[in-house]
Amino acid sequence: xxxxxxxxxxxxxxxxxxxxxxxxxxxxxxxxxxxxxxxxxxxxxxxxxxxxxxxxxxxxxxxxxxxxxxxxxxxxxxxxxxxxxxxxxxxxxxxxxxxxxxxxxxxxxxxxxxxxxxxxxxxxxxxxxxxxxxxxxxxxxxxxxxxxxxxxxxxxxxxxxxxxxxxxxxxxxxxxxxxxxxxxxxxxxxxxxxxxxxxxxxxxxxxxxxxxxxxxxxxxxxxxxxxxxxxxx
Amino acid sequence: xxxxxxxxxxxxxxxxxxxxxxxxxxxxxxxxxxxxxxxxxxxxxxxxxxxxxxxxxxxxxxxxxxxxxxxxxxxxxxxxxxxxxxxxxxxxx
Numbered sequence: 001x002x003x004x005x006x007x008x009x010x011x012x013x014x015x016x017x018x019x020x021x022x023x024x025x026x027x028x029x030x031x032x033x034x035x036x037x038x039x040x041x042x043x044x045x046x047x048x049x050x051x052x053x054x055x056x057x058x059x060x061x062x063x064x065x066x067x068x069x070x071x072x073x074x075x076x077x078x079x080x081x082x083x084x085x086x087x088x089x090x091x092x093x094x095x096x097x098x099x100x101x102x103x104x105x106x107x108x109x110x111x112x113x114x115x116x117x118x119x120x121x122x123x124x125x126x127x128x129x130x131x132x133x134x135x136x137x138x139x140x141x142x143x144x145x146x147x148x149x150x151x152x153x154x155x156x157x158x159x160x161x162x163x164x165x166x167x168x169x170x171x172x173x174x175x176x177x178x179x180x181x182x183x184x185x186x187x188x189x190x191x192x193x194x195x196x197x198x199x200x201x202x203x204x205x206x207x208x209x210x211x212x213x214x215x216x217x218x219x220x221x222x223x224x225x226x227x228x229x230x231x232x233x
Numbered sequence: 234x235x236x237x238x239x240x241x242x243x244x245x246x247x248x249x250x251x252x253x254x255x256x257x258x259x260x261x262x263x264x265x266x267x268x269x270x271x272x273x274x275x276x277x278x279x280x281x282x283x284x285x286x287x288x289x290x291x292x293x294x295x296x297x298x299x300x301x302x303x304x305x306x307x308x309x310x311x312x313x314x315x316x317x318x319x320x321x322x323x324x325x326x
Contacts, residue, residue, distance in 0.1 A: 069286070160297055164300055166304070205290060209293075212290075
């Protein structure tokens, strides 16, 4: 009963291991990058366009609309980061239909890496938008006594992002594995469908939470009343 | 009872208690969240996009508590450091 694709070792040389997590992540990167490069080679501006281009446009415009609804008015600046988060986690979960594939987000290493990216990106975008002094002063709002609590909440929501995604992906894979030994035919398929649903929801949640944290960090001076309130983990 | 038995019994019992008690709170909270969301959807159907999105974000936050308990339970069963240490010691003897 393996807990994560970390334990599928393909090649080992001393300290360096190529395990399932790394290989599946490389596979996903290859498919996503080469696929989008192939589709965007000949973009057409008029009404006649290929259906792959249509699909990509639907995906990109809906992500952009979601980012704007969260409260980030200049969605173009954050579309790259947030869109990549969503697409990577969604693709990692969707490919579970391929036999022999284990989602790399089912390993705590991958989800910790993604959460660390968000942890670094929030101050980065905050400082880029507000300047170093204003951003650091925001940690002492509303009163200076809140400084340790704000720092702790930064760390704990990063941890929560990582563990939430890891727990959801790992539990989906594990339940399917357990059910395969008990009732082989019908039930694992239903559970795989449920796993797809939770995978897409978790991808959406991860990117929306990242967007909310960035919105909270970039709007210290003029809090937007229509934006979703900042959620401390 | 020697120490290996104590470790095994404690791990198994606590793994079961962890996940069963840890699922009660989030389940009740999610039920209340969905009920309130349905009430507000009935009162203001044109805000349904915002309500639905906020509902999903809230549900994910509540669900993470249950996920934490599940992860602890899985660690106790499958990646238990105390059990591995005890096994290593008996294998070494």
